[in-house]
Amino acid sequence: GNSVTQMEGPVTLSEEAFLTINCTYTATGYPSLFWYVQYPGEGLQLLLKATKADDKGSNKGFEATYRKETTSFHLEKGSVQVSDSAVYFCALRAGTASKLTFGTGTRLQVTL
């Protein structure tokens, strides 16, 4: 079946540090890939997406590139801010299925 594996958290970084959150997937067909973010006390918001191999999704300084050869969609940001503190979820939609399959989420804590 389809699955998403994310790096374990929490990840604690100082402001302006470089961020990488690893995400790999297993899926049949050619999935679309997503990163969702959940700020404290809020729902899930789409951060970025990529729908085919080699696409790069980007938003708010975050980027992720759809790598079919490594089945990965790692999230990166060059310089994190305290306001980026949240839980980040990698997710996929595969084939004709309409549901999203989520990873376990990675909590990011950014400190001054």
Add this chain to the structure above:
Amino acid sequence: EPEVTQTPSHQVTQMGQEVILRCVPISNHLYFYWYRQILGQKVEFLVSFYNNEISEKSEIFDDQFSVERPDGSNFTLKIRSTKLEDSAMYFCASSGVGANTGELFFGEGSRLTVL
């Protein structure tokens, strides 16, 4: 900007009671979903709904759960007889485009606490 709205934001209930969680999806969307997130755990798919019927459901979505779109705007999740392990945040989502690539828009969630 259109958004998915959910009510109540928090409900406390006794074990064995029925609970109905309500959602108003984005108005021109066609696909509707319920997910849940037990505290500290991953977001789990429960059910998807399209064209007035369930299109997919997970093993979590047993006979105690049901969904309904009673009036063309609300989308409800009913739990007939709640159990302690139903305590979770329940997220409604909707999407408007083709099944494979359309973004899911999530509500802010309804927190259910079963005592």
